[in-house]
Amino acid sequence: MEITKEMVERTATALKLEDITKRKVLTTPWQPKVQYAWDDGPAIGRYLAELKNGRIIARTCRKCRRIMIPPRMFCELCWRPSDDWTFVKDTGVVNTFVISHVDWKAGRLDIKGGERPLTPAVIEIDGASAGMGILHMLDEVDPWQIKIGMKVQAVWKPQAERQGAITDIRYFKPLAPERKRGK
Amino acid sequence: MGYRRVAIIGAGMTKFVRFAQETGKELAYEASKMALDSAGLDLSQIDCVSVGSAPDAFDGVHMKGEYLADGSGGWGKPVMRNFVGGGTGVMNVIHGWHHVASGMFDTCLVVSEEKMSSAFPHPAGAFVTIFDHTTEQPIKPTLLWIFAIEMNRFMNAHGYTKRDIAQVAVKNKKNAIDHPCAQLPGEITVDDVLNSEVMAYPVNRLDVSPTSDGAAAVILAAEHVARRVCEKPVWIDGVGWALDTAYWCTRDLYYPDYVEVAARKAYEMAGIKEPSKEIHIAEPYDPFTYKELHHMEGLMLCKRGESVKLLNDGVTQRTGNLPICPSGGLLGVGNPISAAAVMKIIEIFLQLRGEAGKRQVPGKPTCGLAQAWGDLMQVGTVVVMRS
């Protein structure tokens, strides 16, 4: 019993975009308002509060000896409550990245017109366990110069503008090379 | 082990299109009816129904399982819905398998449907919820970024180039020309892929499968029923599934551990010790070009870092030693999320029966595999089938 073109012919009627936008078929529009106030919980609550202070905080698990970021109240590997708070640095290493020509609404950026592509990255935070990364944006760098393994540094909003949000860090930029001694 | 042997005895699916006029119910009906007819059964002979569909937010229908139930033959019957993101299609068959293998039911109609076109103009808004609402969404990410990020890491780990990976799109879209339900079949070249619109480096437009509407269904039966009503039952000899952490920035994305864990379980059940030799034909999940290779490695069909070599050597063509995605995959046939993987299972079903028409691979394969993947790059679902 092969599945043939004849058998599937009537199974789905392909419409074109204009059939919908020009209402050649009868359509019903609906724009639901789906709004939330998500509880942060103790871990993310503290994480955001410390971001407002210009610091990044993590949580430790003494059993598997991980320093976990984003912080969490239980270790998902050992399946036990996590133990202590500990601050980590605001520098890190690029684990992987993207050079994006589209934005979050699936709209295209005006790259030809000079708009900078978006460059999100997974950044492993210094001080946390190896591989512990967060998603954030990279900027002040030519997208095509970004390398996996590149060292980066957080660029914070000024104190007065911080709200207790992940966006209190504007983005990460390449870490300035260390000054050599004696020069 | 305490479970019964289960076979697939019938299959049906709709065309995959970008904007379907039909409602989700109607699409589910078309696929389910075709599956019933192919097995020579009527609805009264179906003991239970398993509905698999991705987030309600795509179709814009609350409680999609219940909504689809009547179009899936579920009126007055035991119905269960399952959902694991993109892994749903194969998970749906595994879910149905449980119903029959447990001994509770003798037949199960497994139906997967998706109508992503209801989300207008694009389901991007529904996709944004995959990111953490507090620590990631404020950065305004888009789903494409996760794939591009994983592709970048994968390329970097093995030194693969975009040119290598683009061949997957060329192969699959060409294979899809022979699939009657295909949405984007065609003859393209590697340069076409590399020159297509940049979405998010390293992903170009032709590296991505489309948004689609469609439905697909299979009928499962216990051994004693299958042998009575079906000339060529295809046995589900191994199932496996595994989920990785949602803390996706903690994982090294270059290798899908969760696919390996799922595959090992399925292989163990099926008595397979050397998958690269004992699996004759495979349909791994290919929503993006690099995913076919990523999954080939996770399924241990080749060593890590070796998938591109197999592709370059033509091993994964229909005429090669290990045909991969002979259907045309998601890249060529389309990607109505949960229905897409059932399409893959249907492909293995037809191939093992010698009924895949122009897509039939030579050599009379007797053992095949279908795999799906999804959520926040987390779930691997695997089914091993034999004729």
Next chain:
Amino acid sequence: MALAERIHRTIDATHWRGEIPLNYIYTPGRAGEQFLRALLDEETFLGARCAACGVTYVPARIFCERCFARIEDSFVKLGKRGTVHAFTVSHETFDGVRKEEPSIVALIKLDGADGVVLHRLGDVDPGDVRVGLPVEAVFKPKKDRQGSILDVRHFRPAKG
């Protein structure tokens, strides 16, 4: 084992506000398209009959959910009359605000069909509504119709 740390004062419990941006355009389907056009053009409800089960569904649909037969070629025009199968009188809006005028919502069993349609009752006092009351659909003028269930303004007690 319980979590090591808790929030002890409710004022310390913070939250993050956000929205899931969704926008939908639904198509009514192959059967739904014909059902709505029948309202728009012919002021009639369209049903679908399954001869094997002896059931007439409304709104029209392409399959019989009981026996799975294809009934796409068995659509029937049902007209616009029926009887009240059940009803309720609503005094509050979604947000719990008291309405100025209560509205009557009813399930109406259309003549010739086995199913019911949900709609409003109008031109009648809530106190005069009863199960079994014969009703008929009141359509908007043709120029105001859009091919929607709202092309019917409401059902009112049938005359004659």
